[in-house]
Amino acid sequence: MKMIGKQHLASVLLCLQLYLPIGLAMNGDLLPLIINTWNFSMATSQTWQPLDAGAPAIDIVVQGCSACEELQCDGSVGYGNHPDDIGETTLDAMVMDGKTMQIGAVGDLRRVKDAISVARAVMNFSKHTLLVGESATKFAVAIGFKEESLSTNKSVEAFNEWKKNNCQPNFWKNVWPDPSKSCGPYKPSPGGVKMTPPTANQDISQENHDTIGMIAIDRMNNVAAGVSTNGLNHKVHGRVGDSPIPGAGGYADNDVGGAAATGDGDIMMRFLPSFFVVEQMRMGINPDDACTNAIKRIVRHYPDFSGAVVAATINGTYGAACHNANFVYNIQNPSMPQMMTVPVTCIS
Numbered sequence: 054m055k056m057i058g059k060q061h062l063a064s065v066l067l068c069l070q071l072y073l074p075i076g077l078a079m080n081g082d083l084l085p086l087i088i089n090t091w092n093f094s095m096a097t098s099q100t101w102q103p104l105d106a107g108a109p110a111i112d113i114v115v116q117g118c119s120a121c122e123e124l125q126c127d128g129s130v131g132y133g134n135h136p137d138d139i140g141e142t143t144l145d146a147m148v149m150d151g152k153t154m155q156i157g158a159v160g161d162l163r164r165v166k167d168a169i170s171v172a173r174a175v176m177n178f179s180k181h182t183l184l185v186g187e188s189a190t191k192f193a194v195a196i197g198f199k200e201e202s203l204s205t206n207k208s209v210e211a212f213n214e215w216k217k218n219n220c221q222p223n224f225w226k227n228v229w230p231d232p233s234k235s236c237g238p239y240k241p242s243p244g245g246v247k248m249t250p251p252t253a254n255q256d257i258s259q260e261n262h263d264t265i266g267m268i269a270i271d272r273m274n275n276v277a278a279g280v281s282t283n284g285l286n287h288k289v290h291g292r293v294g295d296s297p298i299p300g301a302g303g304y305a306d307n308d309v310g311g312a313a314a315t316g317d318g319d320i321m322m323r324f325l326p327s328f329f330v331v332e333q334m335r336m337g338i339n340p341d342d343a344c345t346n347a348i349k350r351i352v353r354h355y356p357d358f359s360g361a362v363v364a365a366t367i368n369g370t371y372g373a374a375c376h377n378a379n380f381v382y383n384i385q386n387p388s389m390p391q392m393m394t395v396p397v398t399c400i401s
């Protein structure tokens with residue numbers, strides 16, 4: 054008995070010696086990490102090598118979102134798509150540094166293609182967090198960005214088609230003439246404002262809401278979030294979505310991790326889902342459950358809304374949840390020989 058006991062102890066010790074380094078190595082294999090909404094594979098693949106080589110997380114999310122802006126990912130990021138209701142493409146973007154808790158963001162940015170870089174410039178060259186509209190353009194031009202039209206033949210054609218189709222769909226309500234049948238200009242409806250129960254934007258489709266949201270955790274364990282989009286097709290001119298709103302489109306905190314959201318931004322920003330996910334993870338809730346709880350909170354009020362949240366912790370765990378969407382995300386860490394595209398079963 055004694056001998057067996059000693060042998061047992063010896064083998065336990067041997068196991069410990071063997072397992073400890075392996076255990077540490079496995080933990081090390083989870084970081085650095087990059088995760089982003091949708092299968093925007095260029096954003097993930099272009100940034101993995103520099104991240105793995107030690108580049109700062111904040112540079113990585115800017116680089117990844119910039120890649121999508123240039124490639125006009127799915128027509129939902131960057132110039133030349135999704136004209137608003139006067140035919141202009143406008144951009145929203147944000148970058149957040151989880152080390153310093155600094156944010157730079159732009160909303161309704163006009164005539165400058167590099168939205169996430171302008172967001173970074175807001176962080177670099179001002180003490181502000183969010184600049185919007187024509188004034189954000191002036192700021193960008195002053196800093197040295199190029200001013201140019203964001204329209205393309207495709208966006209001009211899309212706008213003309215939409216006008217021919219009586220400006221359907223659009224996002225007006227309680228106005229006259231009837232916005233479900235006619236173009237504007239609109240006036241408040243003589244019938245007054247109907248307090249109909251809130252509904253999600255009905256015409257959200259996958260092609261209409263593919264914001265890129267990225268979380269990167271670098272080799273120094275710094276966390277950053279980046280988000281960029283051209284917003285909803287045919288949105289009311291001046292509309293700003295959830296992407297540049299801190300805690301809505303994205304959030305990052307070096308103590309915990311980060312989260313980013315995509316979907317029906319008008320609805321989602323009312324719930325600050327990215328902030329909510331990070332705060333749950335801070336309390337020890339795993340990323341999948343934290344994302345599910347954030348989506349469920351929205352579904353409770355808007356049962357038909359479409360959207361998704363992705364998240365990652367500083368321990369290298371990650372997850373996502375979605376509702377009413379064909380959602381996938383891209384992820385890479387050192388344990389993966391290549392980027393993985395992970396389909397998510399949405400909560401019903």
Ligand SMILES: *[C@@H]1O[C@H](CO)[C@@H](O)[C@H](O)[C@H]1NC(C)=O
Pocket residue numbers: 092094381394
């Ligand atoms: C993701 O995108 C890449 C590159 O376009 C493609 O090769 C791959 O099949 C896509 N994966 C999924 C699951 O859609």
Ligand SMILES: *[C@@H]1O[C@H](CO)[C@@H](O)[C@H](O)[C@H]1NC(C)=O
Pocket residue numbers: 170171173174177
């Ligand atoms: C902001 O500053 C960082 C750090 O110096 C730099 O790497 C980055 O290129 C700057 N970006 C912009 C848009 O100014």
Ligand SMILES: *[C@@H]1O[C@H](CO)[C@@H](O)[C@H](O)[C@H]1NC(C)=O
Pocket residue numbers: 206
């Ligand atoms: C855009 O439309 C103009 C005028 O119809 C045409 O001359 C031009 O070649 C088009 N550009 C592209 C890139 O298709």
Ligand SMILES: *[C@@H]1O[C@H](CO)[C@@H](O)[C@H](O)[C@H]1NC(C)=O
Pocket residue numbers: 308309310334335337366367368
């Ligand atoms: C990371 O792991 C540590 C040790 O297991 C744990 O205490 C902490 O809560 C984890 N942090 C997050 C954000 O999951």
